[in-house]
Amino acid sequence: MKYSLLLAVFLGSIAVAHAQKKVQIEFKVSGVCGMCEERIEKALDVPGVIMAEWDQETNKASVAFKTKEITEEQIHQLVADAGHDTEKIKAKDEVYNNLHGCCKYRDGANCSGGSHGDHDDHSPE
Ligand SMILES: [Cu+2]
Numbered sequence: 001m002k003y004s005l006l007l008a009v010f011l012g013s014i015a016v017a018h019a020q021k022k023v024q025i026e027f028k029v030s031g032v033c034g035m036c037e038e039r040i041e042k043a044l045d046v047p048g049v050i051m052a053e054w055d056q057e058t059n060k061a062s063v064a065f066k067t068k069e070i071t072e073e074q075i076h077q078l079v080a081d082a083g084h085d086t087e088k089i090k091a092k093d094e095v096y097n098n099l100h101g102c103c104k105y106r107d108g109a110n111c112s113g114g115s116h117g118d119h120d121d122h123s124p125e
Contacts, residue, residue, distance in 0.1 A: 020066060020068075021066060021067040021068060022050060022064060022065070022066055022067075023064070023065060023066075023067050023072075024051075024062060024063065024064040024065075025062070025063055025065075025072055025075075026060055026061065026062045026063075027060070027061055027063075027076070027086055027087045027088070028059055028060060028061075028086065028087045029054055029059060029060070029061045029079055029084050029085070029086050029087075030059060030084055030085040030086075030105040030106070031054065031056070031059060031084050031103065031105055032056075032102060032103050032104075032105050032109045033056065033102055033103060033109075034056065035100055035102065035103055036054070036056070036084065036103050036105070037054050037055075037056055039082050039083065039084070039103070040052075040054040040061060040079055040082060040084055041053065041054055042082070043078045043079055043081065043082035043084075044061075044063060044075065044078055044079065046070065046078065047069055047070070048065050048066050048068075048069030048070030049063060049064070049065045049070060049075070050064040050065060050066065051063065051064040052064075061079070061086075063075055073088070076088045076089045077089055080092070080095075081095065082095070083095040083096050083098065083099045083103070084105075085105075085106075
């Protein structure tokens with residue numbers, strides 16, 4: 001009897017998950033540095049988006065969202081509006097031109113002056 005109760009609870013939670021329809025997607029977003037990361041993630045800080053992360057190394061964004069509140073298309077649009085090209089939507093030139101010089105991914109941005117590199121292993125002691 002215990003098992004059928006567990007099963008009922010289990011099936012019930014599946015039904016709830018389906019009603020809410022959360023989806024996680026991954027797509028490419030052009031960007032360069034930590035500022036880009038902040039900008040991209042901030043752009044996706046909107047109702048309907050549960051989680052948004054952008055990886056500087058891979059240029060991949062992973063976004064979890066509720067399909068009832070926002071669409072994949074809108075998510076791409078938000079990123080493009082912030083100045084970053086996605087797989088589907090290109091940022092407008094005027095938005096792109098307003099990006100920090102270090103973030104101009106189309107022109108081979110050079111961030112050497114920005115982040116102070118990695119840890120120095122051979123510091124004089
Ligand atoms: Cu940047």
